[in-house]
Amino acid sequence: MDKAYDPKAIEQTIYQQWEDKNYFASNPTNEAGQDSYSIMIPPPNVTGSLHMGHAFQHTIMDALTRYHRMKGDNTLWQPGTDHAGIATQMVVERLLGAEGISRHDLGREKFIDKVWAWKDQSGGTITSQMRRLGDSCDWQREAFTMDEELSAAVLEVFVQLHEEGLIYRGQRLVNWDPKLLTAVSDLEVESEEEDGHLWHLRYPLADGSGYLVVATTRPETMLGDSAVAVHPEDERYAHLVGKTIKLPLADREIPIIADDYVDKDFGTGCVKITPAHDFNDYEMGKRHDLPLINILTETAHINNNAPEAFQGLERFEARKKVIADFEALGLLEKIDPHKLKVPRGDRSGVVIEPYLTDQWYVKIAPLAEPALKAVKDGDIKFVPENWANTYYHWMENIQDWCISRQLWWGHQIPAWYDNNGEVYVGRSEEEVRQKYDLAGIELKRDQDVLDTWFSSALWPFATLGWPEKKPELETFLPTNVLVTGFDIIFFWVARMIMMGLKFTGKVPFKEIYITGLIKDEQGQKMSKSKGNVLDPIDLIDGIGLDDLVAKRTHGMQQDRESDKAKITKRTRKQFPDGIESYGTDAMRFTFCAMASTSRDINFDLNRVEGYRNFCNKIWNATRYVLMNTADQDTGLGDDEKVLSVADRWIISKLQSTISEYETAIEQYRFDLAANALYEFTWNTYCDWYLELSKPILYGDNYSDAEKRGTRHTLVTILEELLRLLHPFMPFITEEIWQKVAPLAGVQGESIMFQAFPEANSSLQDAKADQDIDWLKTIIVGIRNIRGEMNIAPGKPLNALFKNGSEQDQQRLNNYSNFLSKLAKLETTQWLNEGDSAPMSATALAGNMEILIPMAGLIDVEQEMLRLAKESEKLNKEQARISGKLSNANFTDKAPAAVVEKEKAKLEDIETALTKVKEQIESLKEL
Incomplete structure (x- = not known):
């Protein structure tokens, strides 16, 4: 073996040998008496690269897979990637944009060809990184959610659900991205606290008897107000319920209604209701049969449903005009600074709008009921168990699922429209024409694609060949465990359970292991904006400081120069020499x-x-x-x-x-x-x-x-x-x-x-355990004496033993050879009762005393001087840290982890001071 361990010299060579020999392969059927063990990888985005969360979860999945493979199970770790509709389309559109081309210039078919070309050339980054982690996936079964087989499964599920009335098309509020021009899921919306304002607006009563004051963070939406709501038990406004408001700027009268949703103790107790532009207002609008007035276009400009003076204005320009007009009319009560959660698209960065639009939906309640029962009955177990409560809460309050997206990349919805707007669903246009007798009728296919979560909900059984009855379905479904994060229990986990039960009659997995969230050492979430992201590959291979800084600040806009400077400073302080190469095994063991x-x-x-x-x-x-x-x-x-x-x-x-x-x-x-x-x-x-x-x-x-x-x-x-x-x-x-x-x-x-x-209880030896524990106690005791008295490790010592039992004496005779070698003892002597002993340093092994005579071993005067200097040094450090911890500027402003680290240092110093004092007292007796 080489003298030094060098992971770079072995890791990639070993992995290539494993893969070349197809060591990770699974069998479609079990051999006689063999159990199966399967894990489905949460498919990472094809656009992605390995982050710390991936590395953590993949380490766990691979450890389980390798463990069960060694246990003799027929083991499948199913790999694959998700087509990541929005993310992938954005990547390819950016590449086209650099050439001065838009997807509309190409048309849908040629654009899709470009995406596939990109996927074939650049879409394998994350799977190559998975190999660096040592992932022992069955690569021969690697799946992609847009593969022909998986696409066929998606098509079949859509058609069957539609035929049963569980998929329908309807108009409802969705999260709308005005830049990407598509509906997005809640998981694709990032809400962070920002500085904003709360505008207090006066709404005059239609009878001229006064006004009500409402407060809003989005003044432009008042152009689409349908009502003002108060709490039914609010005595201040009880006499006004049923009357109307003359809505400023819009020349419309809207009713004053009563609803329990209103918090009468917040603000004025009056709430403007805009059902077409707020999710809570939408539910209230349904309860009170209020009109849905959509005032925005898909690009978030004011449409023709608003007064003419506002039509065509971008939403934030319209906001400025609304405020100015209210002020001119004397209807602006006041403006307060206000912290609020602003929803932004995680890909586009723009503010997301609740938007009223026609979309495709899954009627979810009939699917949710058996999925809820499966967990309550114990067919599926959450680890840790408390996550089941989160699952119950979501499933018991579930809403219909918007599954359509206004993109080109993805599974195109299998629906066709005639010239009258009638919709027909089928596996192909030919099937639709035959089924509905539409020969000669002009049909146009729906342009939308399905939400990525729709196809990934089928992952556990679609990757095993469903809807065909392949042997893998019987062998590996249900899978044994799903390893995932808590943030997608609803978006992915729950939907896999619902779809699995619906289409296979089986739960997709028996257990769900919910991992923790990897944060930095200060407990802060890793994010590019904070500049605290770690790349697992950098931990494996190492990275220089300049490259690390460049990586952390890459792609940051010029208007964020101050942020770039902060990230650069933080990185240089934290990693003055860059990050060393640690190798895969060290990183994996850390995760475990x-x-x-x-x-x-x-x-x-x-x-x-x-x-x-x-x-x-x-x-x-x-x-x-x-x-x-x-x-x-x-x-x-x-x-x-x-x-x-x-x-x-x-x-x-x-x-x-x-x-x-x-x-x-x-x-x-x-x-x-x-x-x-x-x-x-x-x-x-x-x-x-x-x-x-x-x-x-x-x-x-x-x-x-x-x-x-x-x-x-x-x-x-x-x-x-x-x-x-x-x-x-x-x-x-x-x-x-x-x-x-x-x-x-x-x-x-x-x-x-x-x-x-396998553990063999017959090989457990209590006597050997006790004898070695005895030996270790003596050896450690003698080594401690050497350390405390500053005696060279190799200097032979004479050892005396007293007050021990007959068993101690027997052990001393039996194991003196071990003691002489490991404790560096020149002689050992058993002292009988009454025998005198010279001045010695002592240690205990149970009741037995171990004595090391000090005469001639140390220069007492020199040792006293050394200990005095050590004591002075420790006292200075104790005073410095104590002063730091007594300073409120430090304890109140420094991160908790830093304060705790200083407290731990102080404890260590105080312990060391105590030991030094004890050593000085011992030397005084010599």
């Missing part, structure tokens, strides 16, 4: 170690660095094992093997670790599984067992059978440990396993096909 049941996960690069050191530890431990076992007898033959107490102990500890790991994986507690592996690997195997093996391997007073037993234990434990680690750290374990497996007598092409270790 952080995968708790928490909603938020603060990602700290120090953890990645720590787990890169963990990789180095495994690598170096393997080099030690190979140096002591290669070309040696590792006990694979019939010759006698004698296991030492250390051998029996490490074998026993491995059984406990396997059991702990298995329990954690069953509960989706990857953090607990990772911690168990880390503790066993670093502390138990590397730090203790390898040291305990040295006296046997290098000692003259051990037999060949004992040396053979230790060599056998070294390689067999390491080989099993690599199998335990493999689901989390696939690359380093494959590389090392290929070298270790032959020495352990294990055959096979790849570690991924080896059986996952």
